[in-house]
Amino acid sequence: MSLHIVDLPPELLFQILRHLPGPDIGRVCQTCRKLREIGSVDSLWQIKCRIEYKYAVEGGLENSSYYKIYSKVLHKYGKSVGLWRRDRKVYGGLVWIRYDKEGIVGSELLAPLSPNVKESMRRFDLFNISLTSEDEVKVTCTAEVNGHPCSVKVKPKKGTCKYTCLDTSNHLYGDKKIDLKNDSSLIEVLNIWLDNERGSDGDNDMYHFTYYGRGMDFLKNIHTYKLKPLLIQPPVQDKDVPLQPGLFKGTYSAHGIExxxxxxxxxxNTLTLTKITGDPNVPATKVSVKVDLLRPMVLTANQQESIDNLDGVDTAHIEPGTKLEPQPFVFPRNCSERSGFNPPKTCLFRYHAQGQIAGHGFRSPTWSPGHFVVFDEDTFGMIWLQLESFSLYSRVMEKYDFSKLAQEHELTR
Structure with a gap:
C-alpha cells in the first residue's frame, strides 16, 4: 500500500513546507486543498520572513499578516534591505534601507558637519514602502510631509537598486516647500543646502568653491539614487590586528569629512581605506590610504617633533609578530590639522603608510608617504608627510544591517 504525501499528519506537512523557499510553497499549495490550508497558516510565513529576509516584528503585526508582508513587500523589495553605496561619480554616498514596523524605509546617511568628525552620522529619510488598508503596496517619497509617489527597483541578479522620485514639484527643504521644476527655485535650494552643509567652514572663503561644487552635484542628482550593495568586512576574530575593520569618518582638509x-x-599584511564618499581629487570607490602592517615603527618623542624629522627618520626593523607596546605620540610642528584634535601623549601603533593624492579630476594620481597612527580601537590618524597635514578618523558607531545582496555577490565572485 503506497502512502501519498497528503496522508501525512498536518504537523509533518507544515515542517516540510517550512523548508521550502517561499515561492515554491505557493506552487505546492495549488495542488490540493489540504496543502493550501496548511500553506495559509500565518506562522509558516512568519518563519519564512525571518529565515529568508531576517524580518521580525517585536510584539507581532497589528495591521497585516506575514503572508501579505512576504508576498507583497519582501518578495519584491526584501533584498533591498542593507547598506548601499551610491553609484555617483566623484562624490558617491551611503544609503541605508531597513525594516520599519510593517514596511521598509530608505535613508541617506551623511557624515557629520566639518570639522566634528567624532559626532554621529546624519540621517535623512528618502522613501517608505508599506501596505495600504486595501493591501496594496505603496512606495512613497518622504521629502515632503504628506509624501508622493516614487519608484524603487531592485535587480538582484545585477546587484543594483534604483530610487527615483516621480514628483519633484512639492519637496520640503528646511521649512519651505519648493518646486524643483522651477529653475529659479534651484538657486534657493542650493543656498539652503550650502547653509546646512558648510558648518563652521561657512566662515572660510577658501572653502566656498569646494562646497559650491558639491552643491551643484547635489542638485544634478537630487531625483535619482543609483545604488550598489556595500559589503563590510566582518570582525576579525583569530588575528591580532591594530583595529577592527568597518566604516570610519575622516577629515580631508577643504573637502570636509568623508x-x-x-x-x-x-x-x-595590508589595511586599506576605500572611499565611500569622495571628492574631485580622489573620488569615491578609490583607495585613499594603504597601510603596510609588515612595517610597524616605534619612535621617540624627539623623532616626532617636526615633519622634517618624521620624513627623515630611520626606523629599526621590527620582526613580524612582535608584540608592540604603547609608545609616545607628539603632534609634529608645521603640520596642519582641522578637526580640533586634542592629541594624546601615547598611541597604540604606528605604521608606514601611503596616501593617494591627485589633481582635480583624479589627474596624475600618485602615492604619497605617511604615518598611520592608531590611538584606540575607534580612532586613528594619518600624517601626510609631503602635504604636511593630518587626517583624523573616527569609527562610525551606529549599527547598520549589511546588504544581503552584497553577501550573495561576494560569495559568487
Missing part, C-alpha cells in the same frame, strides 16, 4: 571603508587584505 566616509571610508577600512578592510584587511586576505593575508592581513
Amino acid at each position: 566616509i571610508m571603508n577600512a578592510e584587511y587584505s586576505q593575508n592581513f
Whole structure:
C-alpha cells in the first residue's frame, strides 16, 4: 500500500513546507486543498520572513499578516534591505534601507558637519514602502510631509537598486516647500543646502568653491539614487590586528569629512581605506590610504617633533609578530590639522603608510608617504608627510544591517 504525501499528519506537512523557499510553497499549495490550508497558516510565513529576509516584528503585526508582508513587500523589495553605496561619480554616498514596523524605509546617511568628525552620522529619510488598508503596496517619497509617489527597483541578479522620485514639484527643504521644476527655485535650494552643509567652514572663503561644487552635484542628482550593495568586512576574530575593520569618518582638509571603508587584505599584511564618499581629487570607490602592517615603527618623542624629522627618520626593523607596546605620540610642528584634535601623549601603533593624492579630476594620481597612527580601537590618524597635514578618523558607531545582496555577490565572485 503506497502512502501519498497528503496522508501525512498536518504537523509533518507544515515542517516540510517550512523548508521550502517561499515561492515554491505557493506552487505546492495549488495542488490540493489540504496543502493550501496548511500553506495559509500565518506562522509558516512568519518563519519564512525571518529565515529568508531576517524580518521580525517585536510584539507581532497589528495591521497585516506575514503572508501579505512576504508576498507583497519582501518578495519584491526584501533584498533591498542593507547598506548601499551610491553609484555617483566623484562624490558617491551611503544609503541605508531597513525594516520599519510593517514596511521598509530608505535613508541617506551623511557624515557629520566639518570639522566634528567624532559626532554621529546624519540621517535623512528618502522613501517608505508599506501596505495600504486595501493591501496594496505603496512606495512613497518622504521629502515632503504628506509624501508622493516614487519608484524603487531592485535587480538582484545585477546587484543594483534604483530610487527615483516621480514628483519633484512639492519637496520640503528646511521649512519651505519648493518646486524643483522651477529653475529659479534651484538657486534657493542650493543656498539652503550650502547653509546646512558648510558648518563652521561657512566662515572660510577658501572653502566656498569646494562646497559650491558639491552643491551643484547635489542638485544634478537630487531625483535619482543609483545604488550598489556595500559589503563590510566582518570582525576579525583569530588575528591580532591594530583595529577592527568597518566604516570610519575622516577629515580631508577643504573637502570636509568623508566616509571610508577600512578592510584587511586576505593575508592581513595590508589595511586599506576605500572611499565611500569622495571628492574631485580622489573620488569615491578609490583607495585613499594603504597601510603596510609588515612595517610597524616605534619612535621617540624627539623623532616626532617636526615633519622634517618624521620624513627623515630611520626606523629599526621590527620582526613580524612582535608584540608592540604603547609608545609616545607628539603632534609634529608645521603640520596642519582641522578637526580640533586634542592629541594624546601615547598611541597604540604606528605604521608606514601611503596616501593617494591627485589633481582635480583624479589627474596624475600618485602615492604619497605617511604615518598611520592608531590611538584606540575607534580612532586613528594619518600624517601626510609631503602635504604636511593630518587626517583624523573616527569609527562610525551606529549599527547598520549589511546588504544581503552584497553577501550573495561576494560569495559568487
